[in-house]
Amino acid sequence: MAVRPLVELCGAGYAYEDGPAVLSGVDFGIAEGRSLALLGRNGSGKTTLMRLLSGGLRPGSGELRLDGTVVAHDRAGLTRLRTSVQLVVQDPDDQLFAASVEQDVSFGPLNLGLPAGEVRARVDGALAALDITALRDRPTHLLSYGQRKRAAIAGAVAMRPRVLILDEPTAGLDPDGQERLLAVLAGLSDTTVVMATHDVDLAVRWADDAAVLTPSGIRTGPAADLLSDPALLTSAGLRQAWSPAVTSFLRTRGLLPADVPGPRTPEALSAWPS
Template identity: 85%
Template sequence: MNPLVELAGAGYAYEDGPAVLSGVHFGIVEGRALVLLGRNGSGKTTLMRLLSGGLRPGSGSLRLDGAVVTHDRAGLTRLRRAVQLVVQDPDDQLFAASVEQDVSFGPMNMGLEPGEVRGRVDSALAALDITALRDRPTHLLSYGQRKRAAIAGAVAMAPRVLILDEPTAGLDPDGQERLLDVLAGLRAAGTTVVMATHDVDLAVRWADDAAVLTPTGVRVGPAAELLSDPALLASAGLRQAWSPTVTAHLRAHGLLAPDAAGPRTPEALAALG
């Protein structure tokens, strides 16, 4: 499948510093949940900013639908209508007096008619289950509510690709599950979701594909395969995931057929009896 967004031989170095990324090749495929993993300082934030147009590759290129993205106004406008990035800390993204004003900012700046702006805001608030908060001042929101409001602002842009930096960080278990339900709804509605996380168990459970950043480069492939590789995870400073470890033990003791899918959650393990 042809990727919607693709980095082709991309590299980037900050001023007066060594290369953070070099020769990166991978794409975001429509309908596939992609997870980005790596230790702090591995280049995940740089990678997300390259994909969303916040940074311009120092080498190689960024492509949208196969065409090289130009970093002029027209090129970046085209990219940002297709790709939206939500940063880790919602306080770095929220700025308006109320939730509705914040969520409407992007669509209004696209020059949309007032009726379409209202429709997009209504849909985004409903998708994030925060319609009741539309008039709430953003500074009076809980942390989880601020996370949802920040994501709603990106969703209102109707992107084809939504990139989330550590969206579950700082949320309690119930908040994490509610957010994952929201992301499932966005995917079902046609948005391709990319998530950066340190939570390998979450990645195994949630993702179709993975991009693992190591000191020697970026490994890309099916999440179930890459995240079952202890050597790869160690090189990326990540612990082994619960699910592949349990699956290996079950197979070693004859409790799971070699070709059977292993449990991805504790509930699935309990169901095996």
């Protein structure tokens, strides 16, 4: 039996004022417990799709559903949606605004009207999950770029969403910062994480599923399979992922049996039996 998505767009379309349609007739859902990478060239509609899913934009056609129920774009409907779906934008400076990390992370729970003890517990949990408890009292303008990224995500995590949508969360981070962030995301076991990225290698390594935006629509499927399709990646303006390319090379030369998974990182390849 098919599993109903947590949140989904049904026949949805959107056009900005005085512009052509960015998305049209989109049927797209997010399944619980499956990490999802969202990929596509600049201008393909990734940001619009994420804002539609999180309630920041209202579909010009079609509808948004949460747990199978149409989301009303009024105060009650959007509050219900935003307790389940949170979007963290690419630039943390567009999201952080309070004087300190603790004040910023507590803003969402306070807006829900939660008791002080519950707000404190949520803030403590979010800071711990993002490994920034030591930064609780730090002014946000004194944070490093990576710290600001994690503080912005902590603010969303404090809302305890079922779906966390991240727009290019690893952009601007050095390799160590990327790995630390991925480790943090892996620890959010009760949250379904969606990550928009241009990094196909990262998507193959990190995601269970992928969604690729192309001029002809959105293709979805298991990340390892979908992102092994060179024609699809070319149509989406993306380069071929390292892991599938190396795996294909090894198989065609008889160096890797069909039932053995290929190396997912250069480090794994370096340890490959000679």
